[in-house]
Amino acid sequence: MKYTKLPGTDIDVSKICLGTMTWGKQNTEADGHEQMDYALNQGINFFDTAELYAIPIEKETQGETEKIIGTWFKKTGNRDKIILASKIAGPASQNRHFIREEGFTKKAFDNAIHGSLKRLQTDYIDLYQLHWPDRKANFFGRRGYTHTQENARWEDNIHEILHVLQNYIKEGKIRHIGLSNDVPWSTMRYVEEAKYNKLPKISTVQNPYNLLNRTYEIGMAEVSIRENVGLLPYSPLAFGRLTNKSIEKKGIEKARLTLFPFMARYNSENSLKATKMYYDLAKENGMSLATMALSFINTQPFVASNIIGATTMEQLKENISSIHIELNEEILQKINEIHELIPNPAP
Template identity: 60%
Template sequence: MKYTKIPTTDIKVSKICLGTMTWGEQNTEAEGHAQIEYALERGINFLDAAEMYPVPANAKTQGRTEEIIGTWLKKTGKREEIVLASKVAGPAEMVSHIRPNLGYHKEAIQDALDKSLKRLQTDYLDLYQLHWPERQTNFFGKRGYQHEEEEWEDNFKEVLQHLEEMVKAGKIRHIGLSNETAYGLMRFLEESGKNDLPRVVTVQNPYNLLNRKDEIGLTEILHRENVGLLPYSPLGMGTLTGKHLNGIKENSRLGLFPQYRRYSGEQAVQATRAYKEIAVKYDISLTHLALAFVNQQPFVTSNIIGATTMEQLSENIESINIELSEEILREIDEVQEAIPNPAP
């Protein structure tokens, strides 16, 4: 395994992070525990969760993912061996079942955090992330920003002040963002700098061979402001394994939950076929090509992988041993130039 530090902190994390959003829906508690043990044996020390998990979000299973991590922590007593991250849900109809006080006002964050800590059976989180912005912006499958009338008012400073209270209480070590834009990140950094408030250290966004839109503006900010990217969906919901090239597999995540097929459009399939040709040419799996590409990006702190089977998990973790040559990277860029960001 390879390691780095979360920027501006002393927290060492594995370059691969174990994502958990299928635990409690597609994976059982026993399978979740087995994944943690397998990952730890291979050097992974970083787990990412969220209060809304597992996905798809629904009232029956909400919080189950954190509970599975919590029972493992209680059983093993290995809290100090892992870096643990979770997220607070913002306002959205799809998560209205979580609690009535959705949003990032003080009471909502405090309520969400306390419930997450209880489910996780821990006293603190190493990283606590805002799962998506409160304001209307281009997240969850939107390529571009379209202005809409909204009730939201600028509250970046206030949100940081609320999080500062949780940091001072010892419940959070550091804060991060998710599904955030360049504008949102810069506003949070601006307010933390002007007001001596906790500084955002990471952004967790979708990033993969089919969606490199953050390179247009966000990655320069990450570089110049020393903030780390935690890419999720590095395999485009499984599309970049190549298994869906001849149609969606029936029992796969995309087969079970068709609402997640944003990586399955005609151009995305065309690009995936081109990446598959590169992988075949250089005798590596498409999965390894896709994950190694993300692993090698200089702005990436840790690549969040997810798996429903141990076979998938093993292959995903092995990607850390793949080094893509300049020639391969050049051919990847040629596909990106020809079919830029085919999935939102």
Template identity: 60%
Template sequence: MKYTTLPNTNIKVSKICLGTMTWGNQNTQDEGFAQMDYALDQGVNFFDTAELYPVPANVETYAETERIIGNWFKKSGNRDKVVLASKIAGPGDYTAHIRTNGFKPKAIQDAVNKSLERLQTDYIDLYQLHWPERQTNTFGVRDYAHNSKDAWQDNFNEILHTLDTIIKEGKIRQIGISNEKAWGTMRYLEESKQHNLPRMVTIQNAYSLLNRVFEGDLAEISMRENIGLLAYSPMAFGVLSGKYIKGTAAANARLKLFSRFNRYSSDSCTEATKRYLKIAEENNISLAQMALAFVTQQPFVTSNIIGATTMSQLKENIDSINIELKKDVLDQIKEVHNAIPNPTS
């Protein structure tokens, strides 16, 4: 395994992070336990979860993933071996069953306390805001369109003050953002700088061969401001395994179970994936490992969040840490990206 640190901290984390959002829906507790056991044995010390998980979010399975992780901590006694990240759910059409007061001080306090209880731990190493409260473009919306009727009021300072209080209570160690944009990222960083408040150390956004929009303004912010990307969906919901092109996807594959997760299923995504598959096959590596290695070796990536529903997938994903893509492969990838840039719909 390869390691780095969360930016501006001494917290050592593996370059591969174990994602958990299928546990409690596509995966049972026993399967989650097996994944954590194996990942930790392979040197993966960084686990990412959220109160929202598993997905798709619903009342019946709310926060089940955190409960599974908490039960594993209790059974294994391995809490001190894991750098644990979780998130508070922001407002949205599928989170009303969680709470409706966004990132108000009481909401953040409530979310942290309940996560700690479910996770059966006294502290969370990295606590993240799952997405912005304000109306902005996320989840496949290409361009920003200002909504003058957005009722959101600027509360960056208030949020950081609330998180500062919780840090001083010892309940969380570091903070981060997720699904955030360039403007919001810089606002948090500037509020921290101007008012001596806790600093966001990571940003967890989607990043893959099919979705490289992070390489715009956010990549510059990441490098110049030292805020690391925790890359999620590096496999584009499994599309970049090639299984949907080859017709080998299992009946319980995510895109077969949940039609709403179709942002990587456009004709242009399929064509780009076919071209990436050809590159991988010509270089005697699997498309999955090429896709993951590409993400991991980007200079702005702190850790690459993998997810799997089977142990064979998990093993292949973790083994990608041993692959370094050479210039000729990267040049071929660049040709596809130039021809079909960011096809995610």
């Protein structure tokens, strides 16, 4: 395994992070425990979860993923071996969940943090992230920002959010903070607010990033590099689209893109065209599409740790093994040529 510093901290994290969002829905508690055992044995020390999980969102399964991690901590005593990341859900109007209606109020943080700590059976969370902005700034399937009347009424609460989180850091319940599904404007607002008011600085942003969606490179990559705010890319395999089985039609009846059509952007005509071109490139160079797609992300200078997820142990092993593959300049050039032909078909 390779390791890097969690940006702005002295914490070493594995370059591969274990994602957990299927546990409690597609995966059982036993599955989750097996994945954590294997990941830790392979040198992965970084796990990511959220109070919102499992995904797809259902009232009956929200919080189940954190509970599965908590029972593993209790069973194994491995809490001190893991850098643990979790998230507070943004307002329900943004993410259609069943947890609470409001956005990032002090009451919401109190409820979310204490709820996560209880389910996770731990006293602290190493990286605590805001799952969505509490204004309508970012949506799956859209490339741009639309200034609505609702957005115009939104009052900047970033100073207040950082102040609340600072108190939790002082109490030792969280150590560091990050964003998720966020955009350049508010990322810089958090950075500047922390800089000029002696408030906690964000360490990371967790956004989608894969061969079919490289929109992070447009505005956020420079922010990441210049402000030392690392990307934690999720959906690095585009919800399973960037795998051999999606092209070869093997076992796709159980694939997430088949079971859960809300990720339809990965099924667009251009997404399918681009995926076939990436598949052919990987095959020409003797590797699976998943391995090539993950290896591309692992080498990006603004990536802190690559969040992989799997529903089977076979997938997990393949995904983790990508850390050992280095793409040469010729392959990288051909990847970029495909990207120029069909840029960001699945934002």
